[in-house]
Amino acid sequence: MxxxxxxxxxxxxxxxxxxxxxxxxxxxSELAIPREALPPQFTGPRLVSTAIYFLLExxxxxxxxxxxSDELWHFYSGGxxxxxxxxxxxxxxxxxxxxxxxxxxxFQATVKAGSWxxxxxxxxxxxxxxxxxxxxxxxxxxxxxxxxxxxxxxxPQHQKLIESLTRS
Numbered sequence: 001m002x003x004x005x006x007x008x009x010x011x012x013x014x015x016x017x018x019x020x021x022x023x024x025x026x027x028x029s030e031l032a033i034p035r036e037a038l039p040p041q042f043t044g045p046r047l048v049s050t051a052i053y054f055l056l057e058x059x060x061x062x063x064x065x066x067x068x069s070d071e072l073w074h075f076y077s078g079g080x081x082x083x084x085x086x087x088x089x090x091x092x093x094x095x096x097x098x099x100x101x102x103x104x105x106x107f108q109a110t111v112k113a114g115s116w117x118x119x120x121x122x123x124x125x126x127x128x129x130x131x132x133x134x135x136x137x138x139x140x141x142x143x144x145x146x147x148x149x150x151x152x153x154x155x156p157q158h159q160k161l162i163e164s165l166t167r168s
Contacts, residue, residue: 004127005055005057005127008053008055008129009055012024014053017062018145019062019063019065019145020056020060020062020167021054021055021057021061021062022054022055023053023054024052025050025052026051026052026053026131027133028047028050028137029047029048029049029137030047031047032045032046032047033045033047041068041113041142044139046137047136047137047139049134050133050137051132051133052131052132052138053076053129053131054132055127055128055129055130056081056119056120056121056127056128057121057127058121058124058126058127059124060120060121061119061165062118062119062120063118063145063146063166064116064117064145064146064151064166065117065143065144065145065146066114066116066117066143066144067111067113067138067143067144068114068142069136069142070110070112070113071111071117071132071133072108072132073097073108073109073110073130073131074107074108074130074132074133075097075105075106075107075128075130076130076131077129078121078126078127078129079121079122079123079125079126079127080096080097080099080103080123081097081098081121081122081130082094082095082121082122083109083117083118084117084118084119085116085117086117086151086162087115088114090154090155090157090158092157092158092161097130098122116155118146118165146162146166147166148162148163148166148167151166
């Protein structure tokens, strides 16, 4: 029997995520990396790694944002997720995260640190359950939610995409 989005939200105790969708942290490494051993964009020590469950449903989307760390996505259940990535140089790519390799979907994919990215369920009649692992570990100090006007100014060639995957 196929489980619903609400089943997973309830079963996994997911809560609303600031960028869109639902999440719950599932792992925080006990091992930390000292500030001196990290690149200059980090303002303090960071855990080696963190992980979350992440669920999107229907027309809800994860708005463009960027992190100072790489983020590895893992597909678990539901429909495919499209992850739109805008590289710092303005290049755009799409990751199709899902369970059908015959249509180009992958179970895992990485978004590199410093890239702007947003995600949505490819079929808005469905939901998608994924996981995200961040290394060095996630810290809200390293999270930047994209502002529509600023992103359009930086990447005018992607205006329509940015307008569709930002909230302000």
